[in-house]
Amino acid sequence: MLSVSxxxxxxxxxxxxxxxxxxxxxxxxxxxxxxxxxxxxxxMDTQMVFAIGLVMFAVVMVFAGRVIAKIxxxxxxxxxxxxxxxxxxxxxxxxxxxxxxxCLGVGVIGGAGIGLGYVVPIAVGMRWFPxxxxxxxxxxxxxxxxxxxxxxKMAGAWGNLIELYGLSTTFVxxxxxxxxxxxxxxxxxxxxxxDWLPEGFxxxxxxxxxxxxxxxxxxxxxxxxxxxIFLTFAVSAGAGxxxxxxxxxxxxxxxxxxxYGPIEASAIAGTAMAVFFSLANGIGxxxxxxxxxxxxxxxxxxxxxxxxxxxxxxxxxxxxxxxLLYLGAMLIGFNFGGNFALFPTLTADIFGTERVGxxxxxxxxxxxxxxxxxxxxxxxxxxxxxxxxxxxICGIACLVGAVCTLLIHHPYxxxxxxxxxxxxxxxxxxxxxxxxxxxHALHPEHFIRVEDSHKRVENNQKDAANKx
Numbered sequence: 001m002l003s004v005s006x007x008x009x010x011x012x013x014x015x016x017x018x019x020x021x022x023x024x025x026x027x028x029x030x031x032x033x034x035x036x037x038x039x040x041x042x043x044m045d046t047q048m049v050f051a052i053g054l055v056m057f058a059v060v061m062v063f064a065g066r067v068i069a070k071i072x073x074x075x076x077x078x079x080x081x082x083x084x085x086x087x088x089x090x091x092x093x094x095x096x097x098x099x100x101x102x103c104l105g106v107g108v109i110g111g112a113g114i115g116l117g118y119v120v121p122i123a124v125g126m127r128w129f130p131x132x133x134x135x136x137x138x139x140x141x142x143x144x145x146x147x148x149x150x151x152x153k154m155a156g157a158w159g160n161l162i163e164l165y166g167l168s169t170t171f172v173x174x175x176x177x178x179x180x181x182x183x184x185x186x187x188x189x190x191x192x193x194x195d196w197l198p199e200g201f202x203x204x205x206x207x208x209x210x211x212x213x214x215x216x217x218x219x220x221x222x223x224x225x226x227x228x229i230f231l232t233f234a235v236s237a238g239a240g241x242x243x244x245x246x247x248x249x250x251x252x253x254x255x256x257x258x259x260y261g262p263i264e265a266s267a268i269a270g271t272a273m274a275v276f277f278s279l280a281n282g283i284g285x286x287x288x289x290x291x292x293x294x295x296x297x298x299x300x301x302x303x304x305x306x307x308x309x310x311x312x313x314x315x316x317x318x319x320x321x322x323x324l325l326y327l328g329a330m331l332i333g334f335n336f337g338g339n340f341a342l343f344p345t346l347t348a349d350i351f352g353t354e355r356v357g358x359x360x361x362x363x364x365x366x367x368x369x370x371x372x373x374x375x376x377x378x379x380x381x382x383x384x385x386x387x388x389x390x391x392x393i394c395g396i397a398c399l400v401g402a403v404c405t406l407l408i409h410h411p412y413x414x415x416x417x418x419x420x421x422x423x424x425x426x427x428x429x430x431x432x433x434x435x436x437x438x439x440h441a442l443h444p445e446h447f448i449r450v451e452d453s454h455k456r457v458e459n460n461q462k463d464a465a466n467k468x
Contacts, residue, residue: 009128009198011188013136016121017143018185019077022178023114024147025084026053029106031152035167039097049107056111057118058361058368064116065361066217073120073189073357080117081182084110085175092171105171117182118144119364122344123357124189131201133348134297138289138341145282145337152274214352219416220359224425225350228408230366232401233343236305238370239312239394240336242378247273247329250387254319268322276326277333288338289345297346298408304342305402308335312395316388350410 033046068076087109095101125136151174155161161170220226248269255265292300311331318324347363348356374394381390409430418424422442 009192012121012125012128013139015185015188016125016136016140018181019081019117019121019189020140020143021147021150022081022084022181022185023117024144025088025110025151025174025178026050026057026114027145027148028151028155029053031155031162032167032170035162036097036102039167041097041099045099049103052103052107053111053114054368054371056108057115058365060112060115061118061361061364064119065358068119068123068357073124073191074186077117077120077186077189078183080113080115080120081179081186082113083116084113084182085177085179087111087113088171088175088178090175092168092173092175096167096171113178119357119361120189121185122360124191126345126348126353126356127191127196129198130353131198132293133345133353134289134292134300134341135286136289137344138286141340141344142282142285142337144340145278145285149274149278149282213410213413214355215359215411215413215416216355217358217362219413220351220355220362222416222418222420222424223411223428225408225411225428226363228404229343229346229350229363232301232305232404233339233363234366234370234373235394235397235401236301236308236339236370237336237367238374238377239308239398240332240339240374241371242374242390242394243312243315243332243336244273244277245375246378246382246387246390247277249382251319251325253387255322255325258320260322268325272325272329277329280330280333281337284334284337285341287334289341292342292345297342297349298405300338301342301346301405302402304335304338305398305405308332309395309398309402311335312391312398315391350408 029046029050033041036046037043064076064080087105090109091102091105094105121140122137125140126133129136153159155170155174161173165173215223248266251269251272252262252265255268256262260268288300288304291303295303311328315328315332318328343363344356344360347360351359377393378387378390381387381393407429409428411428415424415427
């Protein structure tokens, strides 16, 4: 078994990238859909498998967060890779075009494997790199984004696996590859010794103090900070997922309205999504991670949500021009990718680095909320012939997310240990003035008694002065 020490902690990053390259399989699903449609599947059938995979990913990730401390990150990552690989191999061996087999193998089993493994590289990476949490998380989740593009190209344009060997064999090949890469990466998924810090990293600095106070899941749920982060992640991720769903349909319509032919418009819109959005999505995860190490997580999220709102508002006037479309897709994709570097590290800073494996899966459920709301909004307004309104609504939602993030302050741990209350929420929000207003509204008689008491004291002091 390979070991990790302070001198070779970068092996953890290598392992994290190998694992995330495999787990990015969920976003490579689109490469299989043309062959499945040719076999008689409907569009709804193909999207059903993808939706089941996303749901299993998010739900099982919560379970993974609960057991990571018990069974260890190494075993959890290995289990995730084996289950993911087994799901794809099962599909290839038993019926690659059978709807129920694919739902079970790719959707249920494969999605569960991804959910088990996803949080491990994030949790382990932060523990080994408390001095570079943003960069390390960005590198790890960039593997997830770039991995999807790689698997799509291997099955399609680069490797032509589906054309050469068929769906069944490609599923089996991918299953073996996913399991192998994850098992290799899991060899370095070990936590550092307790209280370990890298050389030159002083624990008394402001940077070190972030993430030092560790909240349990129950304590985290008693703080308003959890709900503010949850809402912000939901609207920011939902805006990106809505854009992904419309990144070909809406530009095709806008380009044809600007005079492009249907074939040319389809090619341009496809390039915007497959090349510019996808590459920027991966790069954004790394760059936003680096930015957050420089200016802080909260400021980074505010900057991301405000700029994303501006890009969404502007996109409606960019979609009808080829080069502006490429620029718009790149900017939206860049910020969308940043979510996956910023929110794990923000969770660690607010609720504790040691507990991020348990706490972040609850935050990540907001991605599922955004994944439902964003695409449904885009589809509904698209059917009504009003794509621009969908982008505008998501832009406004991102601005709401920016305001929510500005309200986030470090919670008081002792307050989170008590049962939830209005008083506790106000105290956690550092809104003492609002707290006084609420207290006055709920208990006006208390303030009357205090006011009367103050008047009596003042009168007694005046009487004493007059007698003197």
